Amino acid sequence: MDSTPSRQGREVFRHAGRVRFSRGVLTLFVAAFLVLFTLFVTLPVVSLFLRISPEAFFRSLAEPVVIDALSLSLTTATASTAIVVLFGTPLALVNARHEYPGRALVDTLTDLPIVLPPAVAGIALLMAFGRRGVVGQYLNEFGISIAFTTVAVILAQVFVASPFYIRQARASFEAVDRIYEDAARTLGASPPTVAIRVTIPLAWGGLVSGAILSFARALGEFGATIMFAGNFQGRTRTMPLAIYTTMQGDLDAAISLAIILVMISFVVIAAVKVITRRKF
Amino acid sequence: MLAFRAVRQLRDFVLDLALSVRPGETLVLIGENGAGKSTVLNLISGILTPDEGEITLGDKILFSSEERINVPPESRNIGHLFQSYALFPHMTVAENVAFGLRCRRLPEPEIKRAVAEQLAVMKISELADINVGRLSGGQRQRVALARALVLEPDLLLLDEPLAAVDMRAQSAMRRELRERIRETGIPCIIVTHNLRDAVELGDRLCLIEDGRLFADGRPEEVLGMRENGFIASFVG
Known part of the structure; x- marks a missing residue:
């Protein structure tokens, strides 16, 4: 027992x-x-x-190919992010708040560049805006040529980076409680005022982190750029293209550029983390 | 004077009712959850649109399916307090109260003066620069009321105005709310689940059941209809 x-x-x-x-x-x-x-x-x-000593790193920072690539990358990525935000914000807001025929199609199309291989994006842009492209042939008659210019770099970046912002912006707008918008309307705000003074401020964190992600994607753009814009120093040779080019001769320059991109990536991740954590 | 007649298809039934509010009168809407009380307020303030009907406030037609008139909510000048108060979380108390005045593009000094005056009347001047996230239920109620009253609305819609105020403060807040409504003389519609709200705030009581007006009269008349299941449980 x-x-x-x-x-x-x-x-x-x-x-x-x-x-x-x-x-x-x-x-x-x-x-x-x-x-x-x-x-x-x-x-x-x-x-x-x-693989690189600090002295070699700072020495290659002074090389023209590095300086040109760095300044070109920063200006084009800034420009393309601005374009994406300018066009993407209204689009995301409309799709988050309004039902209309074809909305699902618009959503799918704006997401398309995420799954499209960059090389495909490059050749597609060339077929559209190249000298004999669908749109490009008419632009050419007015003496405007886009392919193989800095504008082409920006267009390629907008193409591949826009979904990162638009998806995030749409999700952030959807997360804003409609009751605030209704309240604002009854207090006398027209729909555009509601968007500017209520919806956008409440979605702000998501919008900024979306823009940062889009900027990072634009900064890293390689495939579409090299096909649609070419690889000309100072005009279309952005940092990823410069890494690819210098790797064959001046490995130090390639590594220095890579290190700068790594540092920017870290700042981007940290910034997105800090911003998305902030809540009202 | 508000005259309201509207039909609207809701998920479970058709809302179809007519009601009116006389100048300076406070009308209380009671009824089961989901009977359509809040929907009536949303139809009046313009957040929702009737399928057909007519809504007039004073000599203004706000909505008419016949004449194809639909004044947007921002032009109706109706104060609408939501159950959750819907204070803008990214603004301070003063900015919340100033919101409607800013939309009307009043000069800044005038906005400042009107906001300060309204905050003083509502006894929340010391909260002016506080973010609304840090307010208690009672304080939120005051801010929401101040935000609506500073615009001198032609009609005030209150959805469960005291539901988020904690029990101990409720009767004081209710007394204060009644005084504010009387002082301003603004006609008012209040949706409530609370018997004391109905008795102490209402000049007239409407019982809504499944989107239809079931009873309309002085509070003691309506509350005397004990044969009605809702009234019986409401009075307890």
Whole structure:
């Protein structure tokens, strides 16, 4: 009689031991997996910093090919982000708030560049805006040619980066409670005033992080740019193109440019994290 | 004087009713959840549009399906307080109260003066620069009321005005609300679940059931209709 509880007790104890053991194995396995994966992502990035001395890094920052690429990239990515925000904000707001025939189609089309390979985007842009393209041939008659110019760089960036902003903007607008918009209307605000003074401020965090993501994507654009805009220093050779070009001769310049892009990426991730965490 | 007659298809039934509010009168709407009380307020302020009907306020036609008139909410000059108060979370108390005046493009000094005056009347001057996220239920109610009253509306719509105010403060707030409504003389429609709201605030009581007007009269008349299931449970 009195031995039964203690045998049960031992059983329970042994069972608990088994659970603890298998949980330990699982933890170890998951930890190893996490470490391996994190290393796989970080090691290549760290290697960039290990392959170049600080002196060589700063020396190549003074090279014209690097300076040109850096300033071209920053100006074109800024311009394309501005265009995306200007056109994308009303589009996202309308699609978030209004039902109209063809809305689903517009949504799908604005998302298309995310899944489209950049090389396809490049040749498609060329077929549209190239010298003999669908639109380009008419522009050409007015003496306007877009392909292989800085404008082409911006167009390629707008094309590939716009979905990042528009998706985020739409989601942020949808997250704004309509009751605030209704209240604003009854207080005397017309629909445009409601958008400017209520909806956009309430969606602000999401809009800014969408714009930052879109800027980062524009900064990294390679495939569509090299096909549609070419690779001319100072005009169309953005940082990714300059990395590709200098890699064959001046590896230090390529690594320096890569390091700058890595640093910008880190700032972007940090900025998005900080901004999206802020809540009213 | 508000005259309201509207038909609108809702999810479960057709809302079809007519009611009116005389100058300076306070009308209280009671009824089950989902009977269409808040919908009536939304139709009057213009957030929702009737399928057909006519809404007039004073000598202004706000909506008429026959004459194809539909004045947008921003031009109706009706104060609408939502159950959740819907204070703008990205603005301070003073900015919330100034919102409607800014939409009317009044000169800045005039806005400042009107806001300060309204905050003083509502006894919330010390909250002017506080973000609305940090207010209590009672304070929110005052800010929402100030935000509507500063515009001197022709009609005031209050949806469960005291529901978010905590129990202990409710009777004081109710007394104060009644005084403010009397002082301003603005006609008023109040939606409520609370018997004391109905008795103490209402000049007239309307019972709405499934989108139709079931009873309309002085509070003691309507509340005397004990044979009605809702009234019986409402009076308790």
